[in-house]
Amino acid sequence: MKQLIIAFVIAIALQATTVQAQYDPHPKKVTYTENFRGQFHFSPKSEWMNDINALMYHDGKYHMIYQWGKKIRHGGYATSKDLIHWNDEGVALIPQKTFLPKKTINVSGNEVYSGCGVVVSGETVEKITGSKKEAMVAIYTGTACGTCLAWSNDGGKTWHDYKANPVANPTRGTSPRDPHVFWHAPSKTWINAIYQGGTTFYGSKDLIKWEKLSNIRFGYECPDIYELPLDGDKKKMKWVLQDADGSYLVGQFDGKQFIKEQEAVLMDNGRDFYAAQTFFRPNMPTDKLLQIAWNDRWNGGVGEKGWERNATIPVVVGLVSYDGAMRITRTPIEGLKKLYKGKPTKLDKQIIKPGANILKDAKSKTFDMTAVFDLNDTSAKSIDFRIAQIAFKYDIANKQMCVGLPRGKAKYLKKNLTLSPDKNGILTIRMLVDWAQLEIFSAGGVFSASYHLPFKPGDSSLGLTVTGGDVKLVSMTMHEVGRIWPKAEKE
Numbered sequence: 001m002k003q004l005i006i007a008f009v010i011a012i013a014l015q016a017t018t019v020q021a022q023y024d025p026h027p028k029k030v031t032y033t034e035n036f037r038g039q040f041h042f043s044p045k046s047e048w049m050n051d052i053n054a055l056m057y058h059d060g061k062y063h064m065i066y067q068w069g070k071k072i073r074h075g076g077y078a079t080s081k082d083l084i085h086w087n088d089e090g091v092a093l094i095p096q097k098t099f100l101p102k103k104t105i106n107v108s109g110n111e112v113y114s115g116c117g118v119v120v121s122g123e124t125v126e127k128i129t130g131s132k133k134e135a136m137v138a139i140y141t142g143t144a145c146g147t148c149l150a151w152s153n154d155g156g157k158t159w160h161d162y163k164a165n166p167v168a169n170p171t172r173g174t175s176p177r178d179p180h181v182f183w184h185a186p187s188k189t190w191i192n193a194i195y196q197g198g199t200t201f202y203g204s205k206d207l208i209k210w211e212k213l214s215n216i217r218f219g220y221e222c223p224d225i226y227e228l229p230l231d232g233d234k235k236k237m238k239w240v241l242q243d244a245d246g247s248y249l250v251g252q253f254d255g256k257q258f259i260k261e262q263e264a265v266l267m268d269n270g271r272d273f274y275a276a277q278t279f280f281r282p283n284m285p286t287d288k289l290l291q292i293a294w295n296d297r298w299n300g301g302v303g304e305k306g307w308e309r310n311a312t313i314p315v316v317v318g319l320v321s322y323d324g325a326m327r328i329t330r331t332p333i334e335g336l337k338k339l340y341k342g343k344p345t346k347l348d349k350q351i352i353k354p355g356a357n358i359l360k361d362a363k364s365k366t367f368d369m370t371a372v373f374d375l376n377d378t379s380a381k382s383i384d385f386r387i388a389q390i391a392f393k394y395d396i397a398n399k400q401m402c403v404g405l406p407r408g409k410a411k412y413l414k415k416n417l418t419l420s421p422d423k424n425g426i427l428t429i430r431m432l433v434d435w436a437q438l439e440i441f442s443a444g445g446v447f448s449a450s451y452h453l454p455f456k457p458g459d460s461s462l463g464l465t466v467t468g469g470d471v472k473l474v475s476m477t478m479h480e481v482g483r484i485w486p487k488a489e490k491e
Contacts (some may be wrong), residue, residue, distance in 0.1 A: 023104050024090035027306075032485035035457040036304040036436035039366045039483040040339055041295065042086045043310035044068060044076055050309060051178075051222055051244070051275035052292050054117025054138050057284050059155040064292065065092055065117060065138055070308065072097050073111040075138065079156065083290070083314045084335045085484045092159050093138060093150055107150045108165040109142020114178040114222050116140075118190075118280050124206050128162055129153055137207065139192075141177040146170040147194070149207065168202060168210040169194060176200065178222045178244075181207070183282055187255035193223040199241060201257065214257035218264065219243035222275040225253065226289055228319040230326060238319055238326060242267065244275045246293075250319070250326040267328040269417040270403075270440070270449035272296050278317065289317040290333065295437055295452050302436045302454035312450055313432060313439060322446050323420075329445030332432065336368065340479040347476040352466045354380070358473070359462040365455070366481045367433050371464070372474040376425040379469030386463030387433055388456040393467075394419065394427070401440070403451060419447050426474065432481075 026045035037043060048070035056063045061079045068076025068091060075093025078086045094100055097110040121134040128151055129135050135153035142148040146166025152159045169176045176196035184191045192202040192210060198217040202210040222244035230236040241258050242248035246268045251260040268276075276293035284290075293312045301308055313336065318329040345362055352358055365388075373383060375396060383394040392403035400416045419442055421427040432439040438451040464476075 023094065023100065025100055026088065026090065030306075032483070034304065034306055036302050036454065037307070038310045038434040038437050039485070040084070040336075040481050041310045041313065041434050041437045042078060042484075044078075044307055045088045046307050048308040049076055049311070050294050050296065051114040052277040052294060052311065053112075053114050053140060055277050055279040055290070055292060056117040056119055056136050057279060058119050058134075058136050061155070062279070063117065063136060063156055064311075066294075066311070067112070067114060069099070072099055073113060074098065074100075075107070075112045075140065075150075077156065082335050082338070083333055084338055089156065092152075092156065093140065095142065106159055107140075107142065107161045108148045109140075109145040111143045113141035113143055113174060114275065115147075116180045116182075116277065116280070118181055118183070118207075119283050120207065125151075125153070127206055127208060129160070139179050139181050139207070141169075141171075141174070141179065142166060143174050143177075144172055147176075147179050147192070147210075164208070167208050168192065168204075169196070180223045180225060180277070182225060182280070184253075184255050189255060191225075191255070193225050193241070195219065195221050195223060195243075199223045199243075199258070203256070213255075216241070216249075216258050216260075218249055218260070219247070220245060222277070224277055225258070226278055226281070226317075227253075228289060228317070230319050231321055232318075240319065240328065242276070246273050246276060248328060262325055265325070265327065267330060268293070268448045268450050269401075270451050272299060272452040273312065273448075273450040274298075276312075291315050291317045291330070293450070295450055299452060302452060304436070309452070310437065312437075315445075315448075318445065320444065320446065322443070327446045330441065330448045331445040332368075332430075332439075332441065336432075336481070337479075339482045339484065340368070341482045342480055344480075345476075345478040347473060349475065350473050352464075352471045352473050354466055354468065354470070357463050357465050358476075359464045362462050362478065363460040364462065364478070364480055365433070365435055365460045366483070367478050368430070368481050369433070369476065369478040370428065370430040371476040373421075373427045373429075374425060374472035374474050375421050375427055376472075378471050380466045380471045381468030382466065383427075383471060384463070384465045384467055385431075386461075386465075387438070388459035388461060390438075390453055390455055391463075394429070396471075401442075401447075401449065403438075403449070403453075417447075417449055419443065434481075 054065035077089040077092035147168040148165040149162035201213040239253040249260040315330040
């Protein structure tokens with residue numbers, strides 16, 4: 001009997017110290033019908049989200065850790081089976097200065113700053129977890145600590161602090177920060193690209209012991225680095241190094257240093273694109289490179305209440321030769337088509353006359369629209385779009401896109417974004433529109449622009465007009481996009 005009592009007490013003690021990843025700080029009932037809540041863009045049930053921190057595929061699911069918590073940064077956590085419908089799993093990484101119950105603390109550092117995620121096995125996983133079972137490892141900056149590891153080998157149900165954190169980059173504050181770790185197969189080495197005097201590279205054989213390799217004076221926060229075939233040719237592989245702003249270099253990486261081959265350019269031209277990360281690639285079910293970004297850039301928000309901010313649509317990233325340079329392409333994933341509802345709105349070839357709104361009969365707040373224009377021999381000054389009260393236009397003469405905002409918000413936008421028709425004078429514009437999200441794609445994905453905008457709640461009116469002359473519409477297709485959330489109780 002005495003042994004049974006002792007065993008029972010030990011079991012209770014162990015249970016009390018087990019930290020569940022699905023610690024849920026959110027309200028029990030969230031309808032996802034609040035004003036400005038994206039219906040097909042991921043957002044947390046409540047509180048604040050920003051940088052995407054770790055994207056992994058494991059155990060048949062896609063996993064996303066992101067910064068969560070406005071005053072103290074934690075690791076928010078979501079999973080998906082299709083990259084479209086996401087389950088908010090609560091908070092995975094809970095730091096020392098948490099505002100959540102102290103018993104939930106499970107990782108090092110005062111706060112959880114940005115990082116990445118990898119899937120490990122073999123001797124490496126055993127060194128970290130004490131088990132040979134494959135595991136997900138989150139690698140993050142623990143403020144006032146350094147680069148730290150947290151791991152889960154039960155599909156994300158529980159997360160554990162590595163016993164000897166930090167493993168690198170010790171800090172009393174927040175710098176160096178934002179490690180991005182990937183596996184470099186030719187050298188059989190884990191590489192860490194971290195924001196430190198630009199981007200500094202470190203190498204490791206086990207994710208625990210790290211050696212400094214090199215530095216390049218490029219980048220501000222949240223680096224990412226990956227290899228892509230130029231124009232789809234696997235004999236022309238190039239490396240891309242990017243920062244939080246979406247600025248990127250194209251060049252070569254030999255396992256120690258990055259050598260750029262052209263000057264930096266931006267992969268997204270909008271005001272609300274930041275801290276994009278790509279999925280850890282070795283165990284992905286596809287060879288496509290997938291990316292998700294934070295759909296904001298400290299713009300003050302749009303007045304959302306109950307939660308703040310959201311993520312962009314997942315995109316496929318490519319690399320092409322364009323206008324004499326190597327350029328990144330961003331293309332929304334095909335899975336978005338699963339959300340299409342009803343019959344699409346289609347307009348065939350026609351001439352758009354000044355003053356005529358060809359979308360006057362269309363109504364929508366959530367849609368995916370592609371419009372194709374022939375700009376040869378036109379005297380028009382602009383093609384003018386309107387979504388609810390937000391107006392933006394394509395300046396034909398200057399070959400520029402300009403997005404406007406209501407008075408008082410315009411300072412948050414970059415204006416006059418360069419966008420040229422193709423060599424045949426054809427301009428294709430695709431836009432994804434949600435309750436407060438606008439993502440524009442053109443030029444085969446070379447042009448993208450992401451915005452977080454205060455579309456007027458309840459206003460589903462649309463406008464497509466021209467100014468100063470006729471424009472040939474080649475075609476237009478608009479699909480209504482359904483919501484990714486569980487059915488709201490009010491519906």
